[in-house]
Amino acid sequence: MKGSSILSALALAGVSAAQTPEGFTPVVEQKLEVTFGTKSVTPGLALAKTETSSQPTIGLNGTADGTYIWMLIDLDASTNFVNPGAGQPATYLHTVIRDFKASGAASADGITTLTSTSNQPVAWFAPAPPAENPPHPHRYTNLLWEQPENWAIPAAANQMLQTQRSGFDVPKFITAAGLEDPIAANYFNVTG
Numbered sequence: 001m002k003g004s005s006i007l008s009a010l011a012l013a014g015v016s017a018a019q020t021p022e023g024f025t026p027v028v029e030q031k032l033e034v035t036f037g038t039k040s041v042t043p044g045l046a047l048a049k050t051e052t053s054s055q056p057t058i059g060l061n062g063t064a065d066g067t068y069i070w071m072l073i074d075l076d077a078s079t080n081f082v083n084p085g086a087g088q089p090a091t092y093l094h095t096v097i098r099d100f101k102a103s104g105a106a107s108a109d110g111i112t113t114l115t116s117t118s119n120q121p122v123a124w125f126a127p128a129p130p131a132e133n134p135p136h137p138h139r140y141t142n143l144l145w146e147q148p149e150n151w152a153i154p155a156a157a158n159q160m161l162q163t164q165r166s167g168f169d170v171p172k173f174i175t176a177a178g179l180e181d182p183i184a185a186n187y188f189n190v191t192g
Contacts, residue, residue, distance in 0.1 A: 129192035
């Protein structure tokens with residue numbers, strides 16, 4: 001009995017450590033710091049559309065000495081934008097921006113802010129879930145990858161980014177882009 005309690009506690013600890021929504025693959029345990037204005041995102045935080053209209057600031061806890069790729073996806077989009085209830089659930093690609101680097105030393109709270117002078121290959125597209133009846137939150141998931149040195153977007157990955165926004169397949173993109181699993185993540189909820 002005692003052993004099963006310990007295993008249950010360990011299983012719950014593993015679930016609570018995930019920075020990605022339940023059921024999302026790949027599971028990411030390191031938190032990506034995401035801030036809209038002065039509001040820091042904790043995984044699953046509910047935000048209004050107006051709070052997410054501008055691109056957030058992102059960062060990592062500790063030293064960040066690499067180059068990174070950031071992605072924002074909506075896990076709860078519909079294949080039917082006009083009548084969401086009539087469509088099928090689909091992941092929607094919002095943003096992919098490359099060349100993020102540390103913008104200086106870590107702050108007093110240990111967070112290193114990451115910035116990019118690029119807005120490519122997919123520029124910022126703010127969360128905009130439609131009004132739905134009944135209303136339900138959309139899980140907007142932020143993912144961060146280490147960008148390989150001299151990385152050029154492979155043709156297959158670029159085609160996905162440009163033509164497969166609805167029904168976007170993150171694991172397939174990882175393979176096509178020649179990336180490892182994401183190193184940090186975070187998500188927030190927005191209801192239409």
